[in-house]
Amino acid sequence: MFNGSHGTSASAMEEKQTYIFEAEEYSNQIITESWGKALAMVHLAEGYRAKKINNAEGEAAAYLKTLSEYQKAREITDIRLYLETMEKILPGVKKVFVYKNINKQTTDLWLLDDNVKGNVVGFE
Numbered sequence: 001m002f003n004g005s006h007g008t009s010a011s012a013m014e015e016k017q018t019y020i021f022e023a024e025e026y027s028n029q030i031i032t033e034s035w036g037k038a039l040a041m042v043h044l045a046e047g048y049r050a051k052k053i054n055n056a057e058g059e060a061a062a063y064l065k066t067l068s069e070y071q072k073a074r075e076i077t078d079i080r081l082y083l084e085t086m087e088k089i090l091p092g093v094k095k096v097f098v099y100k101n102i103n104k105q106t107t108d109l110w111l112l113d114d115n116v117k118g119n120v121v122g123f124e
Contacts, residue, residue, distance in 0.1 A: 066081075
């Protein structure tokens with residue numbers, strides 16, 4: 001005589017094995033993806049590290065060169081650094097400062113465009 005519970009038991013075992021196989025397959029997929037993402041993050045971090053090191057080495061070399069020039073001729077280097085800084089910041093300035101004792105009507109401000117000429121401020 002055939003026992004119906006035996007068929008159900010075999011079916012349940014097959015279903016269990018199917019679920020185990022699917023879980024292992026999913027686990028392997030997730031692990032592989034995670035390793036790939038981790039490796040990409042490591043490569044990105046290594047690139048960032050190399051970039052930072054190269055920038056720092058370049059800045060250090062530039063500083064040492066400036067220091068060497070400064071030690072040779074301090075006053076000239078001070079003036080050069082001041083002028084370089086002014087070249088960087090002045091293009092965005094829309095106001096000009098001149099000494100109050102300078103006559104603005106007779107002072108030649110031909111380098112200024114018409115929008116800036118109205119913003120000439122005197123100081124002492």
